[in-house]
Amino acid sequence: MIKNEIEVTIEKLIPGGDGLARLDGQAVFIPGVLPGERVKAVVVEQKKGWMKTGVPEILEASPDRQTPFCPLFDECGGCSWQHIAYDVQLESKASFSREALIRQGGFSDDEIPDFRIISSPPESYRSRIRPTILSDGKAGFHSTGSNRIVPVPFCPVATPGVNRFLSTPPDELKNGANPVVFGDNRDFWTAGINPEARVVIKSKAFTFPPEAFFQSNMYPLADLIDFALNDAESTGNSCAMDLYGGVGLFGAFLADRFEAVVGVDRDKRTRKYWKQHVGKSGTFHPVSLEDYTRRKIEPKPDFIIVDPPRTGLSPSIRKVLSRLKVPQISYVSCNPVTQARDIKELRSAGYKLTDYGVFDLSPQTAHVETVARLAI
DSSP states (O other), X not given: OOOSEEEEEOOEXXXXXXXXXXXXXXXXXXXXXXXXXXXXXXXXXXXXXXXXXXXXXXXXXXXXXXXXXXXXXXXXXXXXXXXXXXXXXXXXXXXXXXXXXXXXXXXXXXXXXXXEEEOOOSSSOBOEEOOEEOTTSOEEEXXXXXXXXXXXXXXXXXXXHHHHHHXXXXXXXXXXXOOOXXXXXXXXXXXXXXXXXXXXXXXXXXXXXXXXXXXXXXXXXXHHHXXXXXXXXXXXXXXXXXXXXXXXXXXXXXXXXXXXXXXXXXXXXXXXXXXXXXXXXXXXXXXXXXXXXXXXXXSOOSEEEEOOOTTOOOHHHHHHHHHHOOSEEEEEESOHHHHHHHHHXXXXXXXXXXXXXXXXSSTTSSXXXXXXXXXX
């Protein structure tokens, strides 16, 4: 039976961004809170062992609570953590990641290497959006927990280029259009209008269709690449594999270190761009990784980097990597929970976690990017 109103103290923030409290042996998930806060909230859903509330009344606020800098914070669903001081956001994301390694990865606390935590400018960073065009030609985003579109003429977390789009969307976009938009510090590119976007990372130029996957925060990206590829060639430089390679963000830098680079990505649109960025030493396979690994992998790579979707590696790919026993693997992830699950299986095959980085590509949200370095 649902208790309509409850009063609890928040223990911590959890993946997804809610706060966790406990009541009568049940977990309670509460949005819009900080650790240590005392809140009153109405339960909106309850299952065996847990309950979820709506937005609470803050009875005792944390000293780390701040006033959101966006006037649309309570309406727009784009950001969920603007009420949290930025240093606490970073601490929470590191905590998520460490807890995932312990709970899903089977690590003891002393088996986890010291984390490297890389921050971002907390505002004006986001270079990729997917707005909806309204009947009056304005652009907006979904309201929190709703299908209603909130007009957003300016977004404080977006780059100047993206805000140029938001202030005056192209006339070609009609009511209901939902394009991917990529923007840098000056320009923007719109899927369906501009065939290619352009960006420079670590002195390398990248072009790609705006609708193809590319990271949405350029600021920590150089550090992430350096961390993921640090000493990649130290155990051999004959062959590297760029799995879930996209347009070749990692492959382009692997080409500077290895005699041959093999890329695999099921998105056939990326083939042209991966080969363009990696160059003559690269061979690209536009198939799923599951299909690619059904064949014998030759030559055996000296280094593999994987950057899978949020669901992580499939069981068959975990088995392939376990069997290959590659000297080094870098595992880039946007979901520390599935990453930790996968690392657990790789550890059982003999891999060791040698380094771990937490990269904040999405300030003001609970999203986090992590890089795990593994070695045999």
